[in-house]
Amino acid sequence: xxxxxxxxxxxxxxxxxxxxxxxxxxxxxxxxxxxxxxxxxxxxxxxxxxxxxxxxxxxxxxxxxxxxxxxxxxxxxxxxxxxxxxxxxxxxxxxxxxxxxxxxxxxxxxxxxxxxxxxxxxxxxxxxxxxxxxxxxxxxxxxxxxxxxxxxxxxxxxxxxxxxxxxxxxxxxxxxxxxxxxxxxxxxxxxxxxxxxxxxxxxxxxxxxxxxxxxxxxxxxxxxxxxxxxxxxxxxxxxxxxxxxxxxxxxxxxxxxxxxxxxxxxxxxxxxxxxxxxxxxxxxxxxxxxxxxxxxxxxxxxxxxxxxxxxxxxxxxxxxxxxxxxxxxxxxxxxxxxxxxxxxxxxxxxxxxxxxxxxxxxxxxxxxxxxxxxxxxxxxxxxxxxxxxxxxxxxxxxxxxxxxxxxxxxxxxxxxxxxxxxxxxxxxxxxxxxxxxxxxxxxxxxxxxxxxxxxxxxxxxxxxxxxxxxxxxxxx
Amino acid sequence: xxxxxxxxxxxxxxxxxxxxxxxxxxxxxxxxxxxxxxxxxxxxxxxxxxxxxxxxxxxxxxxxxxxxxxxxxxxxxxxxxxxxxxxxxxxxxxxxxxxxxxxxxxxxxxxxxxxxxxxxxxxxxxxxxxxxxxxxxxxxxxxxxxxxxxxxxxxxxxxxxxxxxxxxxxxxxxxxxxxxxxxxxxxxxxxxxxxxxxxxxxxxxxxxxxxxxxxxxxxxxxxxxxxxxxxxxxxxxxxxxxxxxxxxxxxxxxxxxxxxxxxxxxxxxxxxxxxxxxxxxxxxxxxxxxxxxxxxxxxxxxxxxxxxxxxxxxxxxxxxxxxxxxxxxxxxxxxxxxxxxxxxxxxxxxxxxxxxxxxxxxxxxxxxxxxxxxxxxxxxxx
Numbered sequence: 001x002x003x004x005x006x007x008x009x010x011x012x013x014x015x016x017x018x019x020x021x022x023x024x025x026x027x028x029x030x031x032x033x034x035x036x037x038x039x040x041x042x043x044x045x046x047x048x049x050x051x052x053x054x055x056x057x058x059x060x061x062x063x064x065x066x067x068x069x070x071x072x073x074x075x076x077x078x079x080x081x082x083x084x085x086x087x088x089x090x091x092x093x094x095x096x097x098x099x100x101x102x103x104x105x106x107x108x109x110x111x112x113x114x115x116x117x118x119x120x121x122x123x124x125x126x127x128x129x130x131x132x133x134x135x136x137x138x139x140x141x142x143x144x145x146x147x148x149x150x151x152x153x154x155x156x157x158x159x160x161x162x163x164x165x166x167x168x169x170x171x172x173x174x175x176x177x178x179x180x181x182x183x184x185x186x187x188x189x190x191x192x193x194x195x196x197x198x199x200x201x202x203x204x205x206x207x208x209x210x211x212x213x214x215x216x217x218x219x220x221x222x223x224x225x226x227x228x229x230x231x232x233x234x235x236x237x238x239x240x241x242x243x244x245x246x247x248x249x250x251x252x253x254x255x256x257x258x259x260x261x262x263x264x265x266x267x268x269x270x271x272x273x274x275x276x277x278x279x280x281x282x283x284x285x286x287x288x289x290x291x292x293x294x295x296x297x298x299x300x301x302x303x304x305x306x307x308x309x310x311x312x313x314x315x316x317x318x319x320x321x322x323x324x325x326x327x328x329x330x331x332x333x334x335x336x337x338x339x340x341x342x343x344x345x346x347x348x349x350x351x352x353x354x355x356x357x358x359x360x361x362x363x364x365x366x367x368x369x370x371x372x373x374x375x376x377x378x379x380x381x382x383x384x385x386x387x388x389x390x391x392x393x394x395x396x397x398x399x400x401x402x403x404x405x406x407x408x409x410x411x412x413x414x415x416x417x418x419x420x421x422x423x424x425x426x427x428x429x430x431x432x433x434x435x436x437x438x439x440x441x442x443x444x445x446x447x448x449x450x451x452x453x454x455x456x457x458x459x460x461x462x463x464x465x466x467x468x469x470x471x472x473x474x475x476x
Numbered sequence: 477x478x479x480x481x482x483x484x485x486x487x488x489x490x491x492x493x494x495x496x497x498x499x500x501x502x503x504x505x506x507x508x509x510x511x512x513x514x515x516x517x518x519x520x521x522x523x524x525x526x527x528x529x530x531x532x533x534x535x536x537x538x539x540x541x542x543x544x545x546x547x548x549x550x551x552x553x554x555x556x557x558x559x560x561x562x563x564x565x566x567x568x569x570x571x572x573x574x575x576x577x578x579x580x581x582x583x584x585x586x587x588x589x590x591x592x593x594x595x596x597x598x599x600x601x602x603x604x605x606x607x608x609x610x611x612x613x614x615x616x617x618x619x620x621x622x623x624x625x626x627x628x629x630x631x632x633x634x635x636x637x638x639x640x641x642x643x644x645x646x647x648x649x650x651x652x653x654x655x656x657x658x659x660x661x662x663x664x665x666x667x668x669x670x671x672x673x674x675x676x677x678x679x680x681x682x683x684x685x686x687x688x689x690x691x692x693x694x695x696x697x698x699x700x701x702x703x704x705x706x707x708x709x710x711x712x713x714x715x716x717x718x719x720x721x722x723x724x725x726x727x728x729x730x731x732x733x734x735x736x737x738x739x740x741x742x743x744x745x746x747x748x749x750x751x752x753x754x755x756x757x758x759x760x761x762x763x764x765x766x767x768x769x770x771x772x773x774x775x776x777x778x779x780x781x782x783x784x785x786x787x788x789x790x791x792x793x794x795x796x797x798x799x800x801x802x803x804x805x806x807x808x809x810x811x812x813x814x815x816x817x818x819x820x821x822x823x824x825x826x827x828x829x830x831x832x833x834x835x836x837x838x839x840x841x842x843x844x845x846x847x848x849x850x851x852x853x854x855x856x857x858x
Contacts, residue, residue, distance in 0.1 A: 114670045114757050115782075137676070159619040170617055172626065173594045188834045193755045194782055196580060196591055197630060198811025198829030199857060200839050204593060204626020208619040225676045248528035254551060254647030293713075296706045351615040353529040383616040384529070423617035431620075438620055442607045446846070447622045453841035465621060 001048055001429060004463050004475060006096035010076050011053065017074050018054050021098070024066040029104075031055040040099045043084040043091040044146075045430055047400065052079060052093035059104045061179055061187060061217040068215065069185030071098050077459050078183075080211035082154025083125065085146040087347055088428025090157060090210050094463060102153045105217055108132045117176055117193045118223050122153035122216045126160075129221060138223040141168035144424065145336065152219050158426035159208030166382035167258040167291075168224070170424065172207040177220035180206065180213075183455040193220055205450065210426050211461045213454040227291035230258065232328045233301050236282035236314040240264055240365075240377070243284035244357030246311045247381045250288065251354055255303055260382030261287040261332050264361075267339060267378040267389070271331040274338035279331050280315045286381065287332055335378045336389070343391040345376075346403050350414030351423030354384045360417060364388055364410055371406040385423035386414070412437045427465045435467055444470055478516045482535075482600065482608060482639040488515060489637065490606020495854045498633035500537060502569030504561045504579055507632060507827050507856035509819045517574060519639055524614075527552060530645050531597065531614045536574025536638040543573055547645055555646035556592045557583030563739035564749060565816055574638040580630030583738035584681040584699070587673065587779045593629035595644045601628055601636035604847025614642040627842070633853045635846035649701040653711050654681070654730040655722040658693040662686060662760035665696040666781035670756060671718045672698045673780050677710040682780040683737045686763075689774050690742040697733055698722075737778055746774070746787035748796040748817045754810035756782035762804045771800045798825040805829065828857045 010017075021030045031037060037051040053076070058064045071078050081091040081101045093099045102123035110119040113136060120129055126147040129140040143162035144150055150160070156178065161170040168174070177191030191203045206213055237243040247260055263271070268279050279285060286308075290300040305316050319325040339345050352360050361377060368375040368390070379387040388410055392403035411421045411431065415438050421431050435444060448466055451458065451474075458474045479485045489496065495512030502516075517537045524533040527550040534543055540558065547553050558576040561567065575581075577599070582591035589595075598612030611624035628636060660668065665684035672679050681699030698719060700710045711724055725733060736742065743749050754762055759781035766773055772789040788797035801812050811829035814822060831839055843850075 112755075112757075113674055114667075115755050116673060138674075159623070161617050165617065169590060169594065172623065173590050182834060186834050188838075190835065192809045194753045194810040195586060195779060196582070196593070196753055198753070198813065199831050199835075200635075200842060201580070201593055201626045201630050202835065202838060204623055204629070207626075208623050210619075225674050227676050227678075251530055252528040252550075252647075254649070256647070292706060293709055295709060296703070299703055299705055351613075351617050353526060353531060353614060355526050355528040380617075385615075385617045418613065419615050420613045420618045420620040422620050423615065424619060426619050427621065435621060438613075439610070443609055443611065444621070446603065446607070446609050447611075447624065449845040450622055450624070450627075450842065453838060453845060 002468060003050065003094055004468065006094055010096040013074065014053055017070070017076055020070045021054070021056055021067060024070060025056060025058060025063055029057045029059065029063070040081065040093060040101070043086040043089060045087055045089040045092065045428065048089055048092055048429065050093055050095055052097045052099035053095060055099040055101060057101045057104050061181065064100065064181045064215055064217050065185045065187055067098065067100060068181050068183060071459060072184045072457070075457065075459070077462050079461055080153070080157070080215050082123065082151030082157065083149045085150045086154060086158065086426065086428060088422065088426040088430040090426050090428040090464060092429055100215060102151060102217065109218065112193065113138065115193050116223055117220050119218060119220045120152060122156070122219050123151050126150050126152060126155055133223050134226070137226050139226050140221055140223055141174055142171050153216050156207055156216050156219060157209065157211045158424065161385065161424040163259040163261060163380055166260060166380070167256055172204055174222045175203060175207055175219060176222055178203065178206065178216045179218035181215045181217060183214065183457065183460050191220065210428065210465050212451055212465060213460070228293045229297060230289055230291045231297050231301065231319050232287050232289040232325055233304060233319065234285055234287050234317040234328050235308045236280040236285045237311065238283050238314050240284040240361040241358035242311050243286055244361055246286065246308055247357055248355045249307050250304055251382065253303065253307055255300055257288045257290050257304070257382060259287070259289045262377065262379050262381035263332060263335060264377040266374060266376040267335045270338040270342055270376065271335045274341060275330055275334050277327045277331040282314045287328055332378070339376055339389050344394040345389045345391050346407055348386065348388045348390070348407050348410055349422045349425040350386050350411045350419055352384045352386060352414050352417050352419035354382070356417040357381065357384065360386070360413060363413055367406060367409055371402055373403060373406055384419065408434050429464055432465060433467050448474060477513060478518050480518050482519060482602070485517065485519065485637060485639055486602045486606050486608050489602050489604065492851050495851050498637050498853050500572040500575030500578070501539065503567050503571045504575055505565060505567055506579070506815055507822065508858060509823055510853050510856050512854065515637070517637060522546060523640065531642060532645050533614055533640065533642040534573050535640050537572050540571040540573055540576060548648070551648050552645045553648045554595065554643065555585060555589040556595050557585040557738055558592060559583050560739050563741050564744050566744065573641055577629050577641050578631065578633050578638055584683060584734050584778055587682060588678065588680045589646065593626050596625050596629050596641055597644055598642040599625045599628050599638055600640040601638045603636040604849055604852045609636065612642070616644055632856055634843060634857050635852065637852065650703045651707050651727060652699060652701040652730045653707050654725045654733050655698045655711065655714055655719045656725055657696040657719065657722045660694055660696050662763050662775065662777065665694060666756060666760050666777060668696055668718065669698065669780040672714060675714065675718060677714055678702070681734050681737070684777040684781065685742060686775050689776050690736065697737070699730065699734060737776065740776060740785045742776060743774065743785055743787045746816065748788055748821070749815050750786040750797065750801055750812055751815045752784040752786055752801065752810065752812045754782055754784065754808050756780040758808040759784050762808060765804055766800055769800050771797050773797070795825050796821050826858050830858065
């Protein structure tokens with residue numbers, strides 16, 4: 001993977017830039033020590049590393065603004081970082097960049113149950129947003145797997161989803177307003193605790209823009225009343241295709257489960273070896289969760305199991321207690337970690353129309369065979385957001401490259417059947433070069449023109465999202 | 477000029493010598509009056525419908541009625557419940573899906589399900605330079621590049637002209653019911669709606685019609701939808717906890733109540749109607765402040781109080797209440813759009829909420845990039 005050459009001019013001015021940042025920020029908010037900078041050299045896509053020129057940890061919108069003003073004047077690229085959990089290299093620094101972390105912006109600014117919103121600083125973790133309101137019976141719906149660690153700022157950058165967005169939508173459907181610092185340091189407010197935009201939907205544009213249009217420092221988020229209860233059912237099948245068909249039939253039936261999760265034999269086996277929750281011996285399983293009162297749950301699960309039975313399942317396991325529900329979910333929630341025990345893996349994020357699941361699952365298996373690599377599938381089936389896990393050996397020369405080539409083929413397959421390259425992880429550096437599989441030159445040009453408006457100098461997270469060659473002229 | 481293919485659309489815009497006025501079904505005469513050649517987008521037809529994936533792809537000029545009928549055959553619907561503007565505006569024509577998306581038209585279910593912008597998964601459009609652009613796709617989760625679909629939704633044809641949209645659709649629920657209270661003032665009504673919306677019972681409509689808006693008494697309405705037994709259960713729970721003594725209206729009668737709210741039918745006779753989006757609890761405060769300032773008006777509150785349809789009476793004065801209403805927006809946040817007014821009034825006041833400073837500059841910048849010749853509905857949004 002290629003990154004642009006760092007600017008020798010910027011690097012030659014490092015001392016002055018750091019000095020200006022130190023003058024604008026509190027004592028401990030600027031990091032330039034080589035050892036300390038190691039913490040910021042990569043995100044969740046750990047195969048690629050590069051320490052930034054320096055890192056800053058501002059504690060307020062005003063301090064973020066001061067940093068941006070200085071970097072703008074000095075012509076220094078800024079790489080924003082939430083909690084660094086990106087799986088796409090969204091927070092990967094360049095050697096000539098100032099890495100701007102929002103980890104110190106964690107406060108709750110306003111909680112309003114009558115109007116059903118919470119306003120938080122953007123470095124607050126996803127789970128702790130719910131943590132701030134759950135004692136009063138509310139929650140924040142988007143729940144990415146990394147929710148214990150990931151920051152709202154990163155959720156906005158990548159338009160994060162999670163298992164429960166089948167019912168509640170992703171970040172863009174739950175974000176009401178932001179305070180954002182522009183590339184030149186100007187502070188703007190977009191949206192607020194009311195619905196929709198009075199002019200152009202700039203909030204929708206910013207969400208999912210991977211930190212390339214501004215630095216979000218505060219967010220107004222929609223919170224919802226917690227349902228009375230929730231319960232999963234586990235259904236096991238002897239073929240992945242049939243499991244895929246069952247998903248489509250449930251969706252079509254009109255029942256709206258909050259989550260439909262899928263695991264195949266490889267990930268089931270890995271999970272069993274890891275936590276041993278007693279999943280059935282089968283080719284594929286679905287975990288389907290519904291919400292409501294006891295009677296509503298029973299009604300919905302009855303309808304779901306009736307549909308499942310038409311697909312001749314190996315087993316249907318309804319949870320009868322909170323402990324059983326927890327066991328059903330435990331294997332799924334720890335599946336990624338379990339796969340890591342087998343080998344190194346690369347996690348894809350292609351999304352497809354739900355009715356294409358049977359075909360795509362079959363084709364992924366064939367592609368894996370062609371490359372001689374194993375692929376595990378564990379993903380959010382209800383909304384077609386696949387997470388193929390390609391196993392490879394990082395110590396074996398050539399294996400990573402082979403894995404990346406297979407990954408690209410799988411993502412192109414997702415696009416071919418009407419889907420997209422990334423559902424919730426973002427493009428980052430990882431999928432930058434295959435954007436052309438989904439978009440024409442004009443499609444990409446107009447997106448880059450949007451960045452021109454927000455960030456004319458292309459100083460914000462510049463080497464991401466767009467193919468390097470396509471953005472070269474603008475970055476130089 | 478009547479356009480029936482995307483290629484024609486690209487040629488017409490690419491070759492346009494001056495401003496064009498973009499028209500879909502011609503039902504939404506909203507915004508600053510635009511002077512320009514009429515470009516009638518009649519690119520019609522459903523391209524793909526996958527009930528099992530809850531997705532539908534249609535050309536932008538496809539009549540909404542055609543899409544709704546097709547969805548109904550499979551027990552599905554558009555969740556965002558788009559308003560039929562013909563009722564309020566007294567216009568003719570046929571609403572199209574492209575028009576609904578371009579105007580981000582959403583009905584009462586907005587509070588629970590989302591807006592048109594939330595259900596538009598992808599779009600193809602022609603920008604002001606005549607380039608054909610696609611963005612998004614037909615899947616519910618997609619963060620592949622910038623989300624220009626959101627930007628197109630609610631841009632009223634000023635950034636590009638939609639040629640195709642892909643939508644997420646929703647299963648039609650088994651049944652619905654509405655709880656109705658009468659005689660509450662706006663503050664009491666909106667407080668009751670807030671309590672219902674803060675309950676676990678999944679409210680899909682929350683409206684308050686002031687006294688004199690629909691009949692004599694005020695009406696406060698709360699809608700629930702879903703499987704039959706579940707609707708019964710939640711109606712009972714609401715009556716027990718929040719809506720004691722409220723009537724229950726079921727099935728088609730319930731649906732009729734929400735069509736009325738969706739189309740703002742009770743204000744159809746008004747000469748001037750504003751659409752105001754505020755923090756829900758601020759709704760009654762704004763209503764009272766306008767009355768205190770001497771602006772006589774009727775208000776239909778939707779979205780739990782957060783969407784105000786305000787019809788000023790003749791005392792609205794020269795500007796149709798613009799100055800007073802925008803003063804309230806300045807104090808409480810939100811935005812106000814002059815949805816219905818004679819053309820000469822719409823030419824004189826800001827129809828859309830004016831932006832200031834950096835946001836205005838961004839809007840100008842985006843318009844310049846998407847429509848460098850300044851020919852797409854120039855001036856419509858201000």
